[in-house]
Amino acid sequence: MTITRRGLCLVLAAPSGAGKSAITRALLAADPTLILSISVTTRAPRPYETEGVHYLFRSQDAFDAMVQADQMLEWAGVFGRSYGSPRAPVEQALSEGRDVVFDIDWQGYRQVRARLPGDVVGLFIMPPSLVELEARLRKRASDSEAEIVRRMAVAEAEISHVHEFDYVLVNHDLDVAVMEAQSVLTASRLAMSRQTGLDDFTRALAEARSGL
Numbered sequence: 001m002t003i004t005r006r007g008l009c010l011v012l013a014a015p016s017g018a019g020k021s022a023i024t025r026a027l028l029a030a031d032p033t034l035i036l037s038i039s040v041t042t043r044a045p046r047p048y049e050t051e052g053v054h055y056l057f058r059s060q061d062a063f064d065a066m067v068q069a070d071q072m073l074e075w076a077g078v079f080g081r082s083y084g085s086p087r088a089p090v091e092q093a094l095s096e097g098r099d100v101v102f103d104i105d106w107q108g109y110r111q112v113r114a115r116l117p118g119d120v121v122g123l124f125i126m127p128p129s130l131v132e133l134e135a136r137l138r139k140r141a142s143d144s145e146a147e148i149v150r151r152m153a154v155a156e157a158e159i160s161h162v163h164e165f166d167y168v169l170v171n172h173d174l175d176v177a178v179m180e181a182q183s184v185l186t187a188s189r190l191a192m193s194r195q196t197g198l199d200d201f202t203r204a205l206a207e208a209r210s211g212l
Helices: 020-030 060-068 088-095 106-115 130-140 145-159 174-189 198-210
Strands: 009-013 072-078 081-086 100-103 120-126 167-170
Touching: 009 020, 009 106, 009 174, 020 100, 020 174, 060 072, 060 081, 072 106, 081 088, 088 100, 100 106, 106 120, 120 174, 130 145, 167 174
Parallel strands: 009 100, 009 120, 120 167
Antiparallel strands: 072 081
């Protein structure tokens, strides 16, 4: 026998370069039951991107209609394009006891938490230091000096919101960080508040014993 439970939303947020996407990919690869929330975007797909795998590509009018119909859990405008997380597939997954991971920023986390109170676990990923973060940004991209400066300023602003989250880890080593994120997911799954079938489970135990 198993205890049925309600699924949860695991939101991973971090400044650019802290390793959020790498940790998200590792969690998904290690656990086939975990679902990635696929974002809706109004930008055009890149050559390697597939509808429904990387994004859900929609026109601005269609995106705006989804927002007006309350079909988004969170949304934002970025450089003239809109991005958001559709509500329906997430709510269906939660009701079926499946867990959904989000790779979004702290603002998106605020919105999802407000729309799904009690269903959201926030994990903030910190870099070992701002010096290390800047080194990672310089190593992985060919951005201009002005862009690096901008990204670092945004990173410091994002880090200032760390106290809004339930958990925090420092990504010194990716393998260790992935294990820590998996521990957060496991503990959150076992929370008493998620065990919707606990009463039925304990009742079945008692009935099985009485039938001996």
